[in-house]
Amino acid sequence: MKISILGTATTKFGELWNISPRALAKEAMISALDASGLKAHQIDALFVGNMLSGILGNQANLGSLLVEELGVNIPAFRIEGACASGGLALHNAVNSLKAYQYRTALVLGIEKMTDHSQDEITNALMAAGSDEERLAGATFPGVYALMAQAYMQKYKVTEEDLAAVSVKNHYHGTLNSKAQFQFEVSISDVMKSSKIADPLKLLDCSPISDGAAAVVITSDENSKKIKNNVYIAASEVATDTLSLHDRKSFTSLESVVKASNNAYKKTGIKPKDIDVSEIHDCFSISEAIATEDLGFSEKGEGAIDIAKGKRTLFKGDIICNPSGGLKACGHPVGATGIKQIVEITEQLRGEAGKRQVEKAKIGLTHNVGGSGTVAAIHILRS
Amino acid sequence: MKISILGTATTKFGELWNISPRALAKEAMISALDASGLKAHQIDALFVGNMLSGILGNQANLGSLLVEELGVNIPAFRIEGACASGGLALHNAVNSLKAYQYRTALVLGIEKMTDHSQDEITNALMAAGSDEERLAGATFPGVYALMAQAYMQKYKVTEEDLAAVSVKNHYHGTLNSKAQFQFEVSISDVMKSSKIADPLKLLDCSPISDGAAAVVITSDENSKKIKNNVYIAASEVATDTLSLHDRKSFTSLESVVKASNNAYKKTGIKPKDIDVSEIHDCFSISEAIATEDLGFSEKGEGAIDIAKGKRTLFKGDIICNPSGGLKACGHPVGATGIKQIVEITEQLRGEAGKRQVEKAKIGLTHNVGGSGTVAAIHILRS
Numbered sequence: 001m002k003i004s005i006l007g008t009a010t011t012k013f014g015e016l017w018n019i020s021p022r023a024l025a026k027e028a029m030i031s032a033l034d035a036s037g038l039k040a041h042q043i044d045a046l047f048v049g050n051m052l053s054g055i056l057g058n059q060a061n062l063g064s065l066l067v068e069e070l071g072v073n074i075p076a077f078r079i080e081g082a083c084a085s086g087g088l089a090l091h092n093a094v095n096s097l098k099a100y101q102y103r104t105a106l107v108l109g110i111e112k113m114t115d116h117s118q119d120e121i122t123n124a125l126m127a128a129g130s131d132e133e134r135l136a137g138a139t140f141p142g143v144y145a146l147m148a149q150a151y152m153q154k155y156k157v158t159e160e161d162l163a164a165v166s167v168k169n170h171y172h173g174t175l176n177s178k179a180q181f182q183f184e185v186s187i188s189d190v191m192k193s194s195k196i197a198d199p200l201k202l203l204d205c206s207p208i209s210d211g212a213a214a215v216v217i218t219s220d221e222n223s224k225k226i227k228n229n230v231y232i233a234a235s236e237v238a239t240d241t242l243s244l245h246d247r248k249s250f251t252s253l254e255s256v257v258k259a260s261n262n263a264y265k266k267t268g269i270k271p272k273d274i275d276v277s278e279i280h281d282c283f284s285i286s287e288a289i290a291t292e293d294l295g296f297s298e299k300g301e302g303a304i305d306i307a308k309g310k311r312t313l314f315k316g317d318i319i320c321n322p323s324g325g326l327k328a329c330g331h332p333v334g335a336t337g338i339k340q341i342v343e344i345t346e347q348l349r350g351e352a353g354k355r356q357v358e359k360a361k362i363g364l365t366h367n368v369g370g371s372g373t374v375a376a377i378h379i380l381r382s
Numbered sequence: 383m384k385i386s387i388l389g390t391a392t393t394k395f396g397e398l399w400n401i402s403p404r405a406l407a408k409e410a411m412i413s414a415l416d417a418s419g420l421k422a423h424q425i426d427a428l429f430v431g432n433m434l435s436g437i438l439g440n441q442a443n444l445g446s447l448l449v450e451e452l453g454v455n456i457p458a459f460r461i462e463g464a465c466a467s468g469g470l471a472l473h474n475a476v477n478s479l480k481a482y483q484y485r486t487a488l489v490l491g492i493e494k495m496t497d498h499s500q501d502e503i504t505n506a507l508m509a510a511g512s513d514e515e516r517l518a519g520a521t522f523p524g525v526y527a528l529m530a531q532a533y534m535q536k537y538k539v540t541e542e543d544l545a546a547v548s549v550k551n552h553y554h555g556t557l558n559s560k561a562q563f564q565f566e567v568s569i570s571d572v573m574k575s576s577k578i579a580d581p582l583k584l585l586d587c588s589p590i591s592d593g594a595a596a597v598v599i600t601s602d603e604n605s606k607k608i609k610n611n612v613y614i615a616a617s618e619v620a621t622d623t624l625s626l627h628d629r630k631s632f633t634s635l636e637s638v639v640k641a642s643n644n645a646y647k648k649t650g651i652k653p654k655d656i657d658v659s660e661i662h663d664c665f666s667i668s669e670a671i672a673t674e675d676l677g678f679s680e681k682g683e684g685a686i687d688i689a690k691g692k693r694t695l696f697k698g699d700i701i702c703n704p705s706g707g708l709k710a711c712g713h714p715v716g717a718t719g720i721k722q723i724v725e726i727t728e729q730l731r732g733e734a735g736k737r738q739v740e741k742a743k744i745g746l747t748h749n750v751g752g753s754g755t756v757a758a759i760h761i762l763r764s
Binding site: 045052054055058059060062064067068073074075076077079080081082088091092094095096097098124126127128130236237239240242246254255258370 | 433434437443445446449450456459461462463464477478480481482483505509510512618621622623628636640752756
């Protein structure tokens with residue numbers, strides 16, 4: 001069965017203090033429906049990826065709440081797996097279509113974070129962590145800093161090499177009107193920015209963001225009417241331990257290796273076939289490691305390849321994060337996995353405007369929760 | 383495709399102050415695996431139904447956390463839809479098998495509530511409610527009391543009639559060694575118990591509970607080896623508005639009517655074919671209304687039929703809540719939907735011991751979130 005993507009939409013990502021979570025979600029849902037040419041009553045189910053609504057806003061039952069906004073009473077689910085909630089929601093939606101349970105589903109990712117204090121947010125995000133890391137005071141920048149230290153030492157990579165990830169993604173962000181940050185940064189800007197957790201500096205870290213993204217997927221005849229049809233060729237998920245200290249390697253995420261290998265195996269697509277991808281660059285080190293785990297770069301060469309421009313729009317081979325990634329487009333955690341799908345769909349349809357990757361036919365999204373504790377990999381093709 | 387239930391397990395339900403949520407979940411998962419004759423590495427995915435772990439314990443990413451307890455790194459998901467989280471988790475697990483994405487899945491429902499103060503719990507449970515009802519101070523007992531008032535007035539039903547639900551379910555609870563309350567109550571006990579929200583009294587209300595339940599489901603050849611095989615004939619979900627005031631009727635839940643009608647339609651099973659069912663009796667009024675919405679009783683006769691003994695073990699026709707229901711077995715919210723499946727599976731296998739429904743062949747579970755905002759209906763048959 002072919003699962004096609006009909007309409008897609010994202011809201012602006014950023015500090016959106018003048019809109020409620022409910023209105024933000026509705027904006028993305030209605031825009032995705034409009035783009036699909038469908039009305040709410042033509043949707044069979046809603047899948048919502050969200051991490052923090054309960055913890056920060058004491059609002060559960062988000063699926064039911066949001067179908068009410070659409071004025072329908074279809075089945076609705078909230079799926080949560082930390083920052084991979086969006087990817088996991090899509091995975092369950094895809095399964096429900098393949099099961100012939102539903103024909104057309106709306107998949108929403110939503111997070112509203114910036115209304116809360118930095119301490120509240122830091123504490124809430126640690127909900128994705130392990131007891132041991134919390135007791136040790138190891139927040140996510142701290143945990144990823146450990147990976148960066150291990151990676152730099154093992155492969156003789158410099159802080160400047162890692163900084164190239166942020167430089168690239170900020171450049172891409174200037175081409176995306178939905179991005180939280182639409183300005184460039186230089187290697188020197190990254191190097192001079194405040195230390196967060198050595199060797200990670202402020203400009204190695206993705207921001208706290210508000211945003212929502214939505215896609216309509218379908219297994220039925222609607223898909224034949226789409227110009228430049230894009231479909232989901234693979235949807236794979238895998239997990240790893242919560243704590244870094246329980247893993248064999250600090251410089252590779254087993255969850256990503258496993259999920260992406262399954263996706264490659266099921267589709268026959270190879271890493272070199274990928275034209276464009278959206279990577280979960282919560283920190284600069286994450287993108288470097290991801291490009292290796294996904295098979296885009298050799299071990300130890302991910303950061304170097306990025307620094308050489310091999311992942312950059314207009315001159316790279318496998319373009320990573322044309323949206324600006326989590327770093328520049330922003331990281332409303334539950335929305336990220338769906339925003340990645342929106343970006344890749346636009347790329348494969350040739351509708352990505354100023355940031356269009358030429359002749360993009362096959363794309364991949366890489367959405368991770370915790371410190372790589374869970375990974376959702378999707379392969380899309382035109 | 384036939385989806386079979388392999389092993390099932392529940393922990394004791396009650397105030398379990400000497401065990402952590404993690405250990406409680408592990409106990410249920412390991413017991414269900416043992417009952418299935420499978421090892422953790424033979425499971426393809428874990429689906430976790432949980433409502434409050436984030437809000438009460440600041441712990442998200444429960445899927446990943448709990449597969450780590452099993453020592454595997456399979457795909458894992460947390461599904462949330464208030465008190466229907468268990469039923470929704472099973473629904474997504476069933477879809478993933480029908481999609482041929484996974485062959486065997488472990489589905490867990492878990493909630494740990496009693497470690498927290500009454501105020502914390504009340505506040506956390508209101509996370510399933512609407513803004514308007516919260517602003518009005520309408521907690522769930524208050525909202526269900528409104529339904530009870532409307533029902534009693536419309537159908538000339540008395541408080542004593544509603545009390546019969548609790549009397550029946552407490553009687554059933556005396557036959558269930560896992561139940562939180564294993565003692566009988568009389569109509570007079572219910573009538574004399576403290577008023578909570580007129581006309582609902584303490585003994586009309588299900589308790590705050592800890593507990594976990596798990597089932598292993600499979601689409602593959604394993605199922606042929608099971609003695610007394612039980613399979614999931616239907617898994618249907620529907621929603622309704624969050625707020626009672628937005629609904630056409632206070633005496634019927636559209637979510638339940640819609641989901642159960644779909645389940646009946648897809649299976650060809652009729653309400654009168656059901657031998658045994660587990661009903662979401664969060665309040666006595668809920669079971670009365672549910673038996674009507676499910677087609678077991680005529681409109682306005684649900685409570686009367688219960689009072690007449692038509693839903694009681696050993697003398698009823700369609701037996702409701704042999705486990706003791708939410709009222710006597712307990713209501714650890716995320717666990718409830720899975721505990722219902724465990725109970726019906728045991729009934730259909732003829733393994734329910736002292737509370738066995740004779741010749742039970744077809745069973746139904748009715749799991750509801752919020753004030754009927756979401757409903758998950760499963761039909762099981764031997």
